[in-house]
Amino acid sequence: MNAEMLYALRDPAGVPSHPLVFLLLGVLTFALHIAAVQVMLGASALVLRGAFSDQLHWRRLATTMLNTAKIAVSVAIVIGVAPLLFVQVLYDPFWYTSNVLSARWVIGFILLLIAGYIAMYGFYWRNPQLATKPARSRWMMMLSLALLLLVGWIMHVLSYQMLWPEQWQQWYAPQGRIDASGSGLHAYSVARFGFFIALSAPVAGAWLVAVRRYLQGAGEGDAAYLAFLARLARRLMLLGGVLSLAIGALWLLTLPEKMAFFASSPWMLAALVLLLVAVALPTLLGDRLERGLWGYGVFGVGAVALIAVAAAREMLRYTLLSGVYGYDALDYKTNMDWYSTLTFFITFGVLGSVTLGYLLAVAWQSGQHRSAVYTPSLAVTRFGRWSVGLLVVWIAHYFLIGFYTMVR
Amino acid sequence: MVGIIATVHVLFSHTSVGAAIFFAGLAVYADRNDKPEYLEFIRRYGMFLLVFSYVLGSITGPGIWFSTTVASPRGISALIHSFVWKWATEWVFFVIEVVGVYMLVYLAGKIDRKTHLRIAVIFGLTSYTTMLVIIGILSFMMWPGQERWFAEGGYLNGFYGVNTFAQLGMRTAFMFTMTAVVGGIVAARFDDPVFKKAVTTRLSWLGIVSTSAGAAMLQWYLGTLPETAQVVMANRLPDRFAPTLLAVLAAIGAYFAITMWKPRLLTPAVASVATVVLLVFGLWPEEVARESMRKPFVAGQYVYSNQIIARDVPGMGITSEIPRIEAHGLLKTQVFTPPGLREITPDNRLQAGQFLALSTCSNCHSLSSTGMRPLARYFGGNTDVAEISQYLQAALSTGATIYMPRIPLQDDEAQALATYIASLAPPKAAARPAPPAPKLAVAAQGITQP
Numbered sequence A: 001m002n003a004e005m006l007y008a009l010r011d012p013a014g015v016p017s018h019p020l021v022f023l024l025l026g027v028l029t030f031a032l033h034i035a036a037v038q039v040m041l042g043a044s045a046l047v048l049r050g051a052f053s054d055q056l057h058w059r060r061l062a063t064t065m066l067n068t069a070k071i072a073v074s075v076a077i078v079i080g081v082a083p084l085l086f087v088q089v090l091y092d093p094f095w096y097t098s099n100v101l102s103a104r105w106v107i108g109f110i111l112l113l114i115a116g117y118i119a120m121y122g123f124y125w126r127n128p129q130l131a132t133k134p135a136r137s138r139w140m141m142m143l144s145l146a147l148l149l150l151v152g153w154i155m156h157v158l159s160y161q162m163l164w165p166e167q168w169q170q171w172y173a174p175q176g177r178i179d180a181s182g183s184g185l186h187a188y189s190v191a192r193f194g195f196f197i198a199l200s201a202p203v204a205g206a207w208l209v210a211v212r213r214y215l216q217g218a219g220e221g222d223a224a225y226l227a228f229l230a231r232l233a234r235r236l237m238l239l240g241g242v243l244s245l246a247i248g249a250l251w252l253l254t255l256p257e258k259m260a261f262f263a264s265s266p267w268m269l270a271a272l273v274l275l276l277v278a279v280a281l282p283t284l285l286g287d288r289l290e291r292g293l294w295g296y297g298v299f300g301v302g303a304v305a306l307i308a309v310a311a312a313r314e315m316l317r318y319t320l321l322s323g324v325y326g327y328d329a330l331d332y333k334t335n336m337d338w339y340s341t342l343t344f345f346i347t348f349g350v351l352g353s354v355t356l357g358y359l360l361a362v363a364w365q366s367g368q369h370r371s372a373v374y375t376p377s378l379a380v381t382r383f384g385r386w387s388v389g390l391l392v393v394w395i396a397h398y399f400l401i402g403f404y405t406m407v408r
Numbered sequence B: 001m002v003g004i005i006a007t008v009h010v011l012f013s014h015t016s017v018g019a020a021i022f023f024a025g026l027a028v029y030a031d032r033n034d035k036p037e038y039l040e041f042i043r044r045y046g047m048f049l050l051v052f053s054y055v056l057g058s059i060t061g062p063g064i065w066f067s068t069t070v071a072s073p074r075g076i077s078a079l080i081h082s083f084v085w086k087w088a089t090e091w092v093f094f095v096i097e098v099v100g101v102y103m104l105v106y107l108a109g110k111i112d113r114k115t116h117l118r119i120a121v122i123f124g125l126t127s128y129t130t131m132l133v134i135i136g137i138l139s140f141m142m143w144p145g146q147e148r149w150f151a152e153g154g155y156l157n158g159f160y161g162v163n164t165f166a167q168l169g170m171r172t173a174f175m176f177t178m179t180a181v182v183g184g185i186v187a188a189r190f191d192d193p194v195f196k197k198a199v200t201t202r203l204s205w206l207g208i209v210s211t212s213a214g215a216a217m218l219q220w221y222l223g224t225l226p227e228t229a230q231v232v233m234a235n236r237l238p239d240r241f242a243p244t245l246l247a248v249l250a251a252i253g254a255y256f257a258i259t260m261w262k263p264r265l266l267t268p269a270v271a272s273v274a275t276v277v278l279l280v281f282g283l284w285p286e287e288v289a290r291e292s293m294r295k296p297f298v299a300g301q302y303v304y305s306n307q308i309i310a311r312d313v314p315g316m317g318i319t320s321e322i323p324r325i326e327a328h329g330l331l332k333t334q335v336f337t338p339p340g341l342r343e344i345t346p347d348n349r350l351q352a353g354q355f356l357a358l359s360t361c362s363n364c365h366s367l368s369s370t371g372m373r374p375l376a377r378y379f380g381g382n383t384d385v386a387e388i389s390q391y392l393q394a395a396l397s398t399g400a401t402i403y404m405p406r407i408p409l410q411d412d413e414a415q416a417l418a419t420y421i422a423s424l425a426p427p428k429a430a431a432r433p434a435p436p437a438p439k440l441a442v443a444a445q446g447i448t449q450p
Helices: A002-009 A019-051 A054-089 A090-099 A103-125 A138-161 A165-172 A190-198 A201-219 A221-255 A257-264 A266-289 A293-323 A338-368 A376-408 B002-032 B038-069 B071-105 B113-142 B156-160 B164-189 B194-224 B227-236 B241-261 B268-293 B322-328 B349-360 B375-379 B385-396 B411-423 B429-430
Strands: B295-297
Touching: A002 A090, A019 A054, A019 A103, A019 A138, A019 A190, A019 A201, A019 A293, A054 A090, A054 A221, A054 B038, A054 B071, A054 B241, A090 A103, A090 A138, A090 A165, A090 B038, A103 A138, A103 B038, A138 A190, A138 A257, A190 A201, A190 A221, A201 A221, A201 A266, A201 A338, A221 A257, A221 A266, A257 A266, A257 A293, A266 A293, A266 B375, A293 B322, A338 A376, A338 B071, A338 B156, A338 B164, A376 B113, A376 B156, A376 B164, B002 B038, B002 B071, B002 B113, B002 B268, B038 B071, B038 B164, B071 B113, B071 B156, B071 B295, B113 B156, B113 B268, B113 B295, B113 B322, B156 B322, B164 B194, B164 B241, B164 B268, B194 B241, B227 B268, B241 B268, B349 B411, B385 B411
Parallel strands: none
Antiparallel strands: none
């Protein structure tokens, strides 16, 4: 598959803004998505650990983490829409080919994800009092976690197959005989997949540090539970962090020849250093975790480290495809469309910030007022009014610009 | 598969939006009449009706992407490359929705009622904006909003057309029908008979009015279809289509009339079954019709269902691939043609035919004896390669067949494809002398059916 063929597979409509914008948004949104996935996997694993334990603290944690996992599944799915969108914009020849070559798995992805989600809900419905009563139908949670890992594996393979254009023809027609079944998963890297999955442990640890700080702020009286959380979070961050970095090193050491440049890439090295800082942060901060926003800062630094990992991952793809195959994602034909570009950025920056800011402020503060019905301050309520107003304005603009287009 | 996933997606997403509107109304009632106990309903049933259905809707939404990616990669690519920013904008609303949906359920009774109501309003408005966005993209998939889009390009010209607003009106009405149906599931559980009757009556009226409005909007929508779609509908949709649609509308009306007349008949089981039945039977015909009407195109009236760019779009710098295929043949212009099949020989003719069938027919026709529109069925067991080849070149190469894309086959390609099609004939038919080919002749006026 030479460069000419790859370019022939590109969409002739071009892209409505400079390709770099989509590339950067792809990195940012992938980092957010993978963070949600890792919280989901980490929380699910903690639910299982708690479901098999008789200790009260573990059972209480399992209850909390079950709610976290349920929400994280939906957040991961919703946020995942964005990187899925942007990969199709810039890397359509690669993404679509990879998908068609494994078509059955692509459809299976949806069905397996639904099954995993329903299994998690099944466990939730079977255990309304998980904190105090023995866990029932633990197999549901095990099944859920297994299916979530499986869909992660499918997504890994689809992304990885993109990087092997020279093999596509062979996968499509092995020995010249067409195999249109789409039943194969053709290329994978266990170490690469393992690295992203193993990161769930330190991410879950950072999440627990934040949960603990949140409980402190809400006046949690069970000091032993807080101490349990602190111990567990540190262990997850340190051991999980070391394990992740070890698997990451293994990935770099076993890179195929054409990707060997990535082992010494400053992007990947910077990402690993940032990960190291993030996992060591709770130890470095010590007692400061008890005060101010430090407890939340660990997850924040972790998120920055994940953005660096996402950037490194993108650099691997971009550099490989442009260097080895001559496909430069940044020379995509641009059919600049200012209206839709500005609509997105204004919606994202203004409406999104105000509305999400309002919702998260209410969610946060109500959680900190556990004993009484929470009434937001006037300042917060004002944001709520603006949110409704901005949504109404957005809808009005939609119709106005539509009618203008119709009569123009 | 695309149709099934799309139907399931609309089932869950509409359930979620319908529930959100109903719960917002219930929250208003609870606030105005000082009835905090009704917030308990939001908490109790919100987890299933709102959250569960919302998440399944949000899985099957990208699921439509996934299924269309494998069924029609260039079709979905065309939509994505024209509307990436609109989809990204919708994503912002998705993120607001997912936060809002959990707050609506988890914070019911834990925050003051006005704030809860405001969150319900935000969720409802946000859900509606996602519909506003996707409607324009779906409309473009059928026809670019303005004819000038072909000459000028531009997002607005592609997005907005009379069809966009007709479809929006239809789906908005249907959304309120969903609110009425889903609301019934919760209302069925109210213990207070007076309140239950009051809510049921309101829901029934909402259902009757919205269904009637939806039926009117459907007429409007059908009136906005271009002539080609009218011809396709008249020729390709089964005779039972219109009566089925009318029966579904009548059934929805009857359901609401009955629940208004005898609210006690409204049980959770009845309401739940009604929700699923009405949605599936109401949605499936629409999905089928939408898939058929735009043929032979799959997106924007320039991408054929077999993934070939079939029309110049100067406004976007897009050029038709047909002239190049006409000049060089499909096998030499398709990127994925196996190297051994680029030149047809007696030894590889069958295989080349299989590749041609896979690349030009299989998007719409199953190559086995089962599945969607099996290819072999259209040739009635004919095994005469020359006849089939003649038909392919007469009817398809010229683009003279309604509903079918123009497939400019070279002589040897037509022969290869015919050889493969002949090989699909069931053994019994293959053993018989080849029957005349009554279906293969091109009608005098140049239009025939495959």
